[in-house]
Amino acid sequence: MTKYRINKTKFVDQTKTVSFTFDGKKYHGFEGDTLASALLSNGIHLVGRSFKYHRPRGIMSCGSEEPNAICQINDNTDLTEPNVRATEIELYEGLKASSQNCWPSLNFDIGGINNLISPFIPAGFYYKTFMWPKSFWKKIYEPLIRLSAGLGKSPTQPDPDIYDHKHEHCDVLVIGGGISGIISAKMAAKNNLKTILIEDKNILGGSTIYQNNKNFIIDNQKSNEWLMNEISELEKLDNLIIKTRTSLAAFHSYNYLLAKENISDHLPLDKKNGSIRQRLWKIRADKVIVAAGAIERPLIFNNNDRPGIILANSVKKYLDFYGVSTGLNNIIFTNNDSAYETAVSLFEKGISVKIVDIRKKSSSNIVKDAEDLGIKIYWNSTVVNTFGYKKIKSIEIMNLSEDGSNVTGNKHKIQCDCLSISGGWTPMVHMHTQSGGKLDFREIDQVFVPTEKNENHINVGSCNGDFELEEIVKNTNNKVKKFLNINEGGFDKISVLCSKESEKKNIWLLPNTISESKTKSFIDFQNDSTAKDIKLALREGFKSIEHVKRYTTTGMATDQGKLSNMHALGIIADTAGAEMGTLGTTTFRPPFTPLTFGAIVGRSVGKFFDIVRKTSIHEWHVQNNAKFENVGQWKRPWYYPISNENLHLAVQRESKAARDSAGILDASTLGKIDIQGSDASEFLNRVYTNAWSKLGIGKCRYGLMLNEDGMVYDDGVTTRLGENHYLMTTTTGGAANVLSKLEDYLQTEWPELDVYLTSVTDHYSTASICGPNSKKILKKLFPNKDFSDEAFPHMSYQDAIIDKIECRIMRISFTGELSYEINVESKYGKSLWENCIAAGEEYKITPYGTETMHLLRAEKGFIIVGQDTDGTMTPIDLQMDWIVSKKKYDFIGKRSLYRSDTMREDRKQLVGLLTDDPNEILEEGAQIVSELNKKPVEMIGHVTSSYFSPNLNKSIALAVVKGGKKMNGQKLFVPMENKNINVTVSDFIFLDKENKRINA
Amino acid sequence: MFVINCPYCGERDQSEFSCGGEAHIVRPKQPTELSDDEWAEYLFMRKNIKGVQFERWNHTHGCRKWFNMVRDTSNDKIHAVYKMGEKPPVI
């Protein structure tokens, strides 16, 4: 045993040695230790440097509130994790931990120089100093701040661990496995309610489980022994799930809660064996009982941050739970009775202890015990300074004045190696407020306590402001009985004895002899904000707690101010002469303790990140070397390079082949909506800008769909399959939204229409064959069919059979070429495609992808919704007046086309652009200007589509330009980083304006 | 994360639904008769109340039906759900 492991306990198995390293040096602890308790057992307090002043800092607590002992785990491996609290991580064989924020080393820290110049780093220092000159930001300020700021290091490799999500429903969820949580869970489960109890530590019992003081008796047993029996009974209950190592992350409305379970973090590396690391529980609970406990408050005095200054109850936990003494010569500095339990426990183990108490007296049993044991108590006294650089060595104390606002008398110096501090308790109301609950301020002991919010959630135990054992047990029993509507609580006749606190006194900022500007009384230890900073912020005019918090960064570190928020509020209230209760608290936001990204995303990584949709022809594309493009969730062939072709060369070849002979495109991803019903034609009249009633059966028509604001929303060809039956196609990306929009109108505006919509996108596969030889290929595929223009004209459809498979052939064109689209049921898509390729072989049929499709349609001046439009383009802006019916009384968006704004002549309008140098290709998105020398440069439009056309042998582009309709032939400029490109506005139909090729 | 009682399916998790904004805004029957201001009133103006608000919701990942909901936006309490075309309850 080491010098500081002075006690044997049930919770640490001292027969099982565990070795670990800290900052590269090897140490030993035992199974059941945390990293913090193991370090303390080796006499190590100094574990880091503070964030701003790089002051030496030690372990200060034993839980999630720890501000100082944050470590990098497994440094320089892909498992590395920063900002792990040493007080929370369980020790395992082979654990490698290192201190953070103390380059070049923990013991020699160059940033400590900040401590010497600290009078010059007050609140808002960074805001004030690094403002000007602006040019200094990138080269000087930012690198400087980055070098000295920040906590740990991020891993550089993808997270190799597995994370899991689990949905769970229950009648009752109990948060916290301390005494009140255990009582609540037992009551719920015994009354046939499906109950879940979560506890963030590895064992149940909270602080009562190591409470061996003789003043705390339940049913004639010491409270820890009584609770031990309760836990073993609890574990036998059927309808209770107990989840230890599980911490609540968030409490959302309607009792929806997130909790993170650590599954393998505490296991030695060789035993993790690829098991799940953490599981995020998504719990929907009928009722929630919060038993989250309370956090001990520090005291705020000069130099209150030295290593060896530890919260008093944590000192007791290290002693009675882990068997570790945090010092051999202790002083306890307190404003309340609870720290006396620590004193008595230390004394009983033969460890030297003295007490400094700011109160004038206290007559409770526990204080009497301490006095009877002969423990020296300095009443009405406060610590005014501490000494010792890397570890506390001594303190100076003085008497308090009558009202506590000042110090009197002489300084008295006392030697020590550990100072335990206790400023009382703060109920953990975080969960309550996260769920929307409100708080009341309780004057007598200066705490915010929950006001009950709704019938489905209560707080019990010390998180509800019940601090004494008797009231915890009795109130929990009574509240839970009422909450769960239970007659017999099971704890009704219990007898509880405990020491009762009679004297209460609280001073947020303890007085001193020296002026405030020369003191360092830390409030937020992790972010290094002091009482002085808060007062400065108030002097500079900040009033709201939320503003003071941000300006001083108090409460904004990874511990979210668990230790600091109350003192910040208290000092603001004292300084501003305001009531604490009226100031309100800052907002507690989830997560309560930091969550790993892994736990948040769970299994949704890699190929499970999003759904991948593939057409039935996909395999053929893969085998034929297609490069794919993501279009929404779809994988679409982008281009099909041959040997070493790049994108440009492949697209040039594909585009030429499609116009010179034949090309084939997998068009299966286009959205398809089957529309049926006696009002189908009327429905189309209302949703498209053009008229549909007179479209003959077997005919196809292009339609443009607007939003109610008149802007183009979607387009596509719709085919009339029968009297009351249409097949609508939509853009690939817009399919789901179009269906939703149509359903919305049908259900809410026009419920009288007899129309039925079915999404059939996935039901059909489509091969689109275009080019002058396409008709010959179709004839080979369908030898019995008449493909003459008279029998099968452009914009019509016919049923056909291929290989006994029914198919629909539409003669429609998105390229301007003679073109046919063949649709079959999806399962026959690949065989159809292979038939087409085989039939087209003699015409060198060329598969082409989305890039060539885009180029071909741009040559023809066909828009792509979402590329050439952006939600601000009307059909008039697109020069598509021809498709907007003048006769129809109404359609979606019609009225908006006559708003004064949509009728402006200087709106951005679609034009063609030709570069003066035909080989110069514009960049899509590039801005367009009309005058280069006018400052500021007025941007009058931008390029929306741009390609080198192999069929025209020149660069072409589509653009939207203010007033562009009237600018044909005008010279404009596209300024780029290093040159200005001269362009001329042209017609946006670059090829075959007379539509000869469609009937070639 | 609310639990929403779809009038067609019953209680489901909020993640199955999407909100469609303020309810009871009827598309004018004769849009061409309206002035620019009147049309803009229909098209753009929404209340966005802090407090009790009447909203349209769609059971997107369920029955795909639209329905109305009365929700207090300040605390997410749902006072009522009712089908399209039904009279709004008095809250």
Ligand SMILES: [Zn+2]
């Ligand atoms: Zn539904």
